[in-house]
Amino acid sequence: GQNIDQPTEMTATEGAIVQINCTYQTSGFNGLFWYQQHAGEAPTFLSYNVLDGLEEKGRFSSFLSRSKGYSYLLLKELQMKDSASYLCARKRNYGQNFVFGPGTRLSVLP
Amino acid sequence: DADVTQTPRNRITKTGKRIMLECSQTKGHDRMYWYRQDPGLGLRLIYYSFDVKDINKGEISDGYSVSRQAQAKFSLSLESAIPNQTALYFCATSTSSNVGQANTGELFFGEGSRLTVL
Numbered sequence: 685g686q687n688i689d690q691p692t693e694m695t696a697t698e699g700a701i702v703q704i705n706c707t708y709q710t711s712g713f714n715g716l717f718w719y720q721q722h723a724g725e726a727p728t729f730l731s732y733n734v735l736d737g738l739e740e741k742g743r744f745s746s747f748l749s750r751s752k753g754y755s756y757l758l759l760k761e762l763q764m765k766d767s768a769s770y771l772c773a774r775k776r777n778y779g780q781n782f783v784f785g786p787g788t789r790l791s792v793l794p
Numbered sequence: 795d796a797d798v799t800q801t802p803r804n805r806i807t808k809t810g811k812r813i814m815l816e817c818s819q820t821k822g823h824d825r826m827y828w829y830r831q832d833p834g835l836g837l838r839l840i841y842y843s844f845d846v847k848d849i850n851k852g853e854i855s856d857g858y859s860v861s862r863q864a865q866a867k868f869s870l871s872l873e874s875a876i877p878n879q880t881a882l883y884f885c886a887t888s889t890s891s892n893v894g895q896a897n898t899g900e901l902f903f904g905e906g907s908r909l910t911v912l
Contacts, residue, residue: 726903727901783853784837
């Protein structure tokens with residue numbers, strides 16, 4: 685995925701907190717997106733960071749450090765329905781299009 | 795009804811056949827994209843279009859062509875399908891408009907078209 689790295693799989697327990705990391709190539713950066721994709725379904729938008737810091741949206745938060753080429757998605761109070769793949773995507777300045785990481789498959793166990 | 799509609803949703807075909815996947819949207823977005831998804835490789839960009847007369851190659855355009863027939867329609871063609879084009883294909887849209895509230899420019903995906911080439 686053009687230098688976007690994410691862990692392949694993660695497992696966590698219902699009610700817990702999980703952090704999914706993403707590292708990306710910093711050149712031509714124009715925003716970092718997180719998407720959720722349930723098996724067999726389309727990806728849906730979760731969050732967007734273009735400046736350094738934390739963006740909070742209910743149980744989900746996303747953090748960005750532009751200088752480090754690093755982002756994470758934090759999921760709190762995990763629910764069974766959070767079992768899905770989480771896709772990190774970088775928007776490029778050149779071409780204004782999106783490059784996706786391979787995705788992290790999260791399994792939430794009871 | 796879905797805002798981004800893809801047809802067909804599933805297709806099985808044979809090597810060498812011509813296949814067209816169609817995408818239409820009611821979101822009024824100017825930008826449209828075609829991605830393919832393979833296990834372990836994530837979403838890879840095939841082609842994208844920012845306007846009716848604008849067509850751009852993505853990372854993996856070889857073996858594919860596209861047509862932007864109208865702002866709302868963007869079709870993907872495989873002129874002569876081969877087995878390694880077996881994948882899940884997604885159409886997506888986004889808007890460049892900043893009218894009203896802040897626009898993050900995120901992608902809105904269709905439900906996907908699963909293509910199997912035998």
